[in-house]
Amino acid sequence: MAVNTPTSRDDFADLEAGLDALDSPVGPNDRKAAARRMLNSVWPPILAIIVLIAFWWAAYALKLKPEYVLPSPASAWDSFVAGLESGATQKAVFNSLQRAFVGFAISVVIGTIIGLALTKFAFFRRGFGPLITGLQILPSVAWVPAAIIWFGLSNEAMLFVVIMGATPSIANGIKSGVDQIPPLYPRVGTMLGARGLNQIRYVILPASLPGYLSGLRQGWAFAWRSLMAAELIVFSPALGLGLGQVLDQNRTLGDMPGVMATIISILFVGILVELCFFAPLERRVLRQRGLLGDKL
Amino acid sequence: MSDQTVATTEPRVTVDLPPDVRPVAVQLERVTKVFNDAPGVPPVLQDLSLRVASGEFVCLLGASGCGKSTLLNLVAGLESPTSGSIEVPGGRTALMFQESALFPWLTAGKNIELALRLGGVPRAEWKPEIARLLELVHLSGQGDKRVHELSGGMRQRVALARALAQRARILLMDEPFAALDAITRDVLHEELHRIWQEADLTVIFVTHNVREAVRLGQRVLLMSSRPGMFVRQWQIDIEGPRRIESPGVSALSAEITEDLRREIRRHGR
Numbered sequence: 001m002a003v004n005t006p007t008s009r010d011d012f013a014d015l016e017a018g019l020d021a022l023d024s025p026v027g028p029n030d031r032k033a034a035a036r037r038m039l040n041s042v043w044p045p046i047l048a049i050i051v052l053i054a055f056w057w058a059a060y061a062l063k064l065k066p067e068y069v070l071p072s073p074a075s076a077w078d079s080f081v082a083g084l085e086s087g088a089t090q091k092a093v094f095n096s097l098q099r100a101f102v103g104f105a106i107s108v109v110i111g112t113i114i115g116l117a118l119t120k121f122a123f124f125r126r127g128f129g130p131l132i133t134g135l136q137i138l139p140s141v142a143w144v145p146a147a148i149i150w151f152g153l154s155n156e157a158m159l160f161v162v163i164m165g166a167t168p169s170i171a172n173g174i175k176s177g178v179d180q181i182p183p184l185y186p187r188v189g190t191m192l193g194a195r196g197l198n199q200i201r202y203v204i205l206p207a208s209l210p211g212y213l214s215g216l217r218q219g220w221a222f223a224w225r226s227l228m229a230a231e232l233i234v235f236s237p238a239l240g241l242g243l244g245q246v247l248d249q250n251r252t253l254g255d256m257p258g259v260m261a262t263i264i265s266i267l268f269v270g271i272l273v274e275l276c277f278f279a280p281l282e283r284r285v286l287r288q289r290g291l292l293g294d295k296l
Numbered sequence: 297m298s299d300q301t302v303a304t305t306e307p308r309v310t311v312d313l314p315p316d317v318r319p320v321a322v323q324l325e326r327v328t329k330v331f332n333d334a335p336g337v338p339p340v341l342q343d344l345s346l347r348v349a350s351g352e353f354v355c356l357l358g359a360s361g362c363g364k365s366t367l368l369n370l371v372a373g374l375e376s377p378t379s380g381s382i383e384v385p386g387g388r389t390a391l392m393f394q395e396s397a398l399f400p401w402l403t404a405g406k407n408i409e410l411a412l413r414l415g416g417v418p419r420a421e422w423k424p425e426i427a428r429l430l431e432l433v434h435l436s437g438q439g440d441k442r443v444h445e446l447s448g449g450m451r452q453r454v455a456l457a458r459a460l461a462q463r464a465r466i467l468l469m470d471e472p473f474a475a476l477d478a479i480t481r482d483v484l485h486e487e488l489h490r491i492w493q494e495a496d497l498t499v500i501f502v503t504h505n506v507r508e509a510v511r512l513g514q515r516v517l518l519m520s521s522r523p524g525m526f527v528r529q530w531q532i533d534i535e536g537p538r539r540i541e542s543p544g545v546s547a548l549s550a551e552i553t554e555d556l557r558r559e560i561r562r563h564g565r
Contacts, residue, residue, distance in 0.1 A: 016434055016483050023447030023480065187374065188397045191390065192462060193414040202410060206401045289400040290444025 025290075071257040080261035088246070093269055096227060096242035099155065103162030104223040110163065111170025111219065112212075116200070118171065119178040129175075132168045140165030140222065141229035153236035158227060165226030166219040173215010177208030209285055217278040224270050243269070321386025321466055321498040322348040322371055329366055330378045339378070340366050342523035350386050350465075353492055353499045355513030357506060357552065359560045363524030364502040368468040371500065386498050387465030390458075394471045396451035398443045404454045405430070405439030411461035429457040432491060449480040453487065460491075466498045473508070482540055485511055506556060507549045511540045516552065520559050528555060 053073050060072045083089035118125045143164045151157035189203035231244020243266050250258035286292045329341040340363040348354050356364050369375045370382055372391045398407045408426050417425065430436050433453035443451060452472055459467055473481045489512065492499055503509050509516045516530045530552065534544035
């Protein structure tokens, strides 16, 4: 065949379509395999929980400690069910979640602004960057005494502690998200005509989303933890009972099954928000960008 | 194959258009670009003059460090020259990179849409325009695919469609096919050639692949490195449709490669 022969239009179209079909990456779209992987990721934690309860039960059965110190899993379960039946648990969960969400939402706004400022202004970054990382290490329970003096035994005091706990993680999250943006993207954005706020909206924010999301996720964990610490200490009849206050009440009443049941509730709510909100969101973002590999 | 040779030692080299001038699309006058002004460091580009005609396909060829990419950035307006002047009367420019540089958080279609949105195209025109551009690069119906679901060749075609969505009349291409396998590159050469003609574009195409330059260009410019200057230019008038394996392409490539090697050897001494 002469090398100079031009391929006919149809031949060329077929060649191109063939290449497209052969070279396109094939994603793992086998639903059965996906279901199997899901099952594989669900049963080990369940098994782990069963083992833990078994240890608890064994320690109880061996009477290592008196019952008012170490109650049986069954009595904790009864207390948990009783709390649900009376509606007290739901109410406490609602109160706590409401405070956590409000505090978290404020932290997102403040943290995002601080984070963007950290990436934009080198001087601000040199000055406040280490400080914000330091604040991330500071246990937010340390803010509780100050908050009580400044805001009294009030919702504001608890919100303050939550915000001080969650904001540094969120600010650092968006900062590291922006730092990891390939330098090519902002250049492309400029080429396409994105300047100023458009550059932030269409390029910087979406490009930094994976880092931002993991910052938000960590921020939520800090918000929830900080709130529980605050609720344990900030108690006033005027305030609605949250899970932390219920826990402290259980302790003062010497209701050990109630203490265990409340601890488990706090853990459960935290995990639930993580599993129902942050994990799917993060997975969706990573899958869209093809960053998930063959993990689920 | 005419050629205009200029001595390598002559510091100021002007490579100019053939006499049958069409309107000028890009004009560089004695452009110098310095990144590092420490003594002993040569400028990236030195005293560079170039005119590209509207509708012309020019390939810039050179080894590493010859400032090819810097030259494109200057024409694109992403950087400004240290001295000299750059005029781009030929219309808007779009830059294409070795990696497709599509945004991975958007689908193929949405990447094109973003260019239309930022370019101020009215919202009602987005959908038909995206469909037209995808059709132009032979990717009809693939607009909903995510970037990671496309092959390297498909990504570059979407990037080409996005460049056209910018209403670009001048395409600046920075080794756009360097990361592709040979057969895909071959197909994209044909695609680019077709779109260049259909859309009546001006193309400045940077590469270090001699055959690619000869396969695609109407004019090939060889650049020296450190400082970047034009050394020689070839006007390419191979008859008939060109392929990378065409004898004419091979013969001229051999000649240009000789010159390119001589240029590189200068730096080994």
